[in-house]
Amino acid sequence: xxxxxxxxTVYKWLIKLIETISIIGISLIxxxxxxxxxxxxxxxxxxxxTNEITSYLLVWFGMLGIVYAFDxxxxxxxxxVFKRLxxxxxxxxxxxxxxxxxxxxLLVSIYGYKYWFIAFKNGWRHYGMLDIxxxxxxxSLPIVGLFLVFQTSLATYDAIIRLRQQRTxxxxxxxx
Amino acid sequence: xAWYIELLxxxxxxxxxxxxxxxxxxxxxxxxxxxxxxxxxxxxxxVIAQELHDMLSDFVLITIPLFVLMAELLSSGxxxxxxxxxxxxxxxxxxxxxxxxxxxxxxxxxxVCGSSYVTAASLGSMTLPEMLKHGYSKxxxxxxxxxxxxxxxxxxxxxxxxxxxxMSGASIAALFIAGIIPGLLxxxxxxxxxxxxxxxxxxxxxxxxxxxxxxxxxxTSKILPVVILAILVLASIYVGIATPAEAAAIxxxxxxxxxxxxxxxxxxxxxxxxRNTIAVSGFLLLLMCTAKILGFMMAKVGIMYGxxxxxxxxxxxxFILIVxxxxxxxxxFLEGTSIIVLTTPIFAPAVxxxxxSLIWYGVILVLFIEIALLxxxxxxxxxxxxxxxxxxxxxxxxxxxxxIPFLIxxxxxxxxxxxxxxxxxxxxxxxx
Numbered sequence: 001x002x003x004x005x006x007x008x009t010v011y012k013w014l015i016k017l018i019e020t021i022s023i024i025g026i027s028l029i030x031x032x033x034x035x036x037x038x039x040x041x042x043x044x045x046x047x048x049x050t051n052e053i054t055s056y057l058l059v060w061f062g063m064l065g066i067v068y069a070f071d072x073x074x075x076x077x078x079x080x081v082f083k084r085l086x087x088x089x090x091x092x093x094x095x096x097x098x099x100x101x102x103x104x105x106l107l108v109s110i111y112g113y114k115y116w117f118i119a120f121k122n123g124w125r126h127y128g129m130l131d132i133x134x135x136x137x138x139x140s141l142p143i144v145g146l147f148l149v150f151q152t153s154l155a156t157y158d159a160i161i162r163l164r165q166q167r168t169x170x171x172x173x174x175x176x
Numbered sequence: 177x178a179w180y181i182e183l184l185x186x187x188x189x190x191x192x193x194x195x196x197x198x199x200x201x202x203x204x205x206x207x208x209x210x211x212x213x214x215x216x217x218x219x220x221x222x223v224i225a226q227e228l229h230d231m232l233s234d235f236v237l238i239t240i241p242l243f244v245l246m247a248e249l250l251s252s253g254x255x256x257x258x259x260x261x262x263x264x265x266x267x268x269x270x271x272x273x274x275x276x277x278x279x280x281x282x283x284x285x286x287x288v289c290g291s292s293y294v295t296a297a298s299l300g301s302m303t304l305p306e307m308l309k310h311g312y313s314k315x316x317x318x319x320x321x322x323x324x325x326x327x328x329x330x331x332x333x334x335x336x337x338x339x340x341x342x343m344s345g346a347s348i349a350a351l352f353i354a355g356i357i358p359g360l361l362x363x364x365x366x367x368x369x370x371x372x373x374x375x376x377x378x379x380x381x382x383x384x385x386x387x388x389x390x391x392x393x394x395x396t397s398k399i400l401p402v403v404i405l406a407i408l409v410l411a412s413i414y415v416g417i418a419t420p421a422e423a424a425a426i427x428x429x430x431x432x433x434x435x436x437x438x439x440x441x442x443x444x445x446x447x448x449x450x451r452n453t454i455a456v457s458g459f460l461l462l463l464m465c466t467a468k469i470l471g472f473m474m475a476k477v478g479i480m481y482g483x484x485x486x487x488x489x490x491x492x493x494x495f496i497l498i499v500x501x502x503x504x505x506x507x508x509f510l511e512g513t514s515i516i517v518l519t520t521p522i523f524a525p526a527v528x529x530x531x532x533s534l535i536w537y538g539v540i541l542v543l544f545i546e547i548a549l550l551x552x553x554x555x556x557x558x559x560x561x562x563x564x565x566x567x568x569x570x571x572x573x574x575x576x577x578x579x580i581p582f583l584i585x586x587x588x589x590x591x592x593x594x595x596x597x598x599x600x601x602x603x604x605x606x607x608x
Contacts, residue, residue, distance in 0.1 A: 019451065019454065022454040023447075023450045023451075023454070026241055026245065026450060026453060026454065027450075029238055029241070029242070029425075030242065030245070030425050030428050030429065033238065033242070033421060033422055033424075033425035034425050034426065034429055036422065037417075037418055037422045037425070037426060041417055041418075051235050054235060054238055055233050055234065055235045055238075056233065058232055058233065058234075058235075058237060058238050058241075059229060059232045059233045061241065061454075061457070062232040062237070062457070062458070062461040062465075063228070063232065064454075064458075065241075065454050065455070065457045065458025065459075065461060065462075066201075066458045066461065066462045067458070068454045068455055068458050069454075069455045069456075069457075069458030069459040069462065070199075070458075072451075072455040074455040074456060074458065074459040075199035075200065075201050075202070075458075075459050075462065076199065076200055076459065076511050076556075077194075077197045077198060077199045077200060078194045078195075078197070078200070078509065078510070078511070078554055079197050080553040080554065081194075081195040082195065082196065082197040093196035093197065094196075094197070096196060097193075097196050097197060097198045100193070100198065100202070100206050101198065101199075101202045101206070103206075104202060104205050104206050104209060107209060107221050107224060108224060108225065108228070110221075111221045111222045111224055111225045112225040112228075114222055114225070115222055115225035115226060115229065137229065137233060138225075138229055140229075141225050141228060141229060
């Protein structure tokens, strides 16, 4: 019980960290884009770095946004069939859903790591003027993959606990 | 295995996962990944990472979080309530004026907000109590809020157009400009609908208080900031000063300036807007990335080729009919963005091969998504309005019944743009 409390506290702090990094990321994207328009249109001096930097920022912002959206339950799902099912079936379905999402997240982190490692080992760089190493953006995949594994593991654990509780309540009700 | 059997397996898998309430973004990811593993083995899963990374490093996609931020700032800043208040005073003399004001305010707000959910939710919480207080029928009131909200994705800047443009390769700037005339046409059809309904059934809508010209002029000043912002953003795209992504950044900064001038800017409000922007963008970007994984799998397996080569052999009228029916049926089960990301890789190349314009098809697709937003059983806008109207005893059935006349207007609009494609294509053809 205490362990889960600690894990959930760590999780909350991680989400706070993701939120802060994403807020900084989106603010920088706005500022760099505005800087590009003003320097191009007002001073006739287009920059060579803003589009590139904002694209790399978007990789991190987008990946972290996926984790944040999962936490805030913004990922839309359709429930017109689900809500017509019995509670027991709903809970079994939740376990399956969370398990599949966990498997997908694991694949993202494992193959994201491999994808990053190739670029890191070979010292590949992004095409562009800034010559930024590809590993700087690709590293977001295994990191965010692990965040997703953490989230979906917690969701799967909660779904299994709910299912167990339902079974116990169902059995005791039958006994009565 | 024949491509149509493989397509059937993919469709059934998607529907099964949707039925057990898996989030849409993960549904596409899980089905796409499963297909890749079955077809090419586990080692090919590196494609998942590659698709996620390559897609998110595309500069065009910056448009999405920036337009979301602009809408969130204006919505949190309370500009929408000023907007509604002003339009309500201007239309006061007409029967059904509050519903008309809702549609006009939705259309104006849609010009700075690319999302139908935000438009419906922001206006609904304000307009529904007001309309019910003045004796409007629940059905007409809730129907007009849900329908007005759907304008958010047609009138530019529209997130639906950004996503469609990215997936199809059509110019996002041209799509934005193409949405203006159909958007205004649809808003006019909605207003006509309300006028006819309130004339035929006077009990459903009342005449609101009449205002003097001085008061009307005074109230117009409240609409001006949002209207000027919308014009600036669209004009910068139209004359070619800024790309849609840059226009979105300009819009976000100007929204911030407006909030500051009108003393609506606070640290809390700014943080709330930024947080919502991260969450909404995260949802949209995951959906697009995983749809690309699914599209990759369908292309690799041969479903795309089989489907497209069969489609292009059809006579044009049958092709259009099949495309329309497919989108309409998908609209019964899926949310708008998912329909775009799922169907665009399949239909857009076929549309182009058949000699139709991708811009025209984009407008038609968005109109069908508007229909999907209002049709049962999924009809997201209707659920949003029902949720807002819960405290006013408005049920989801009231909303679904209330949107029927507006759905007819939408069908009329689809027919008009199918028969007269220039309604959508004329403005983009004049672009600088």
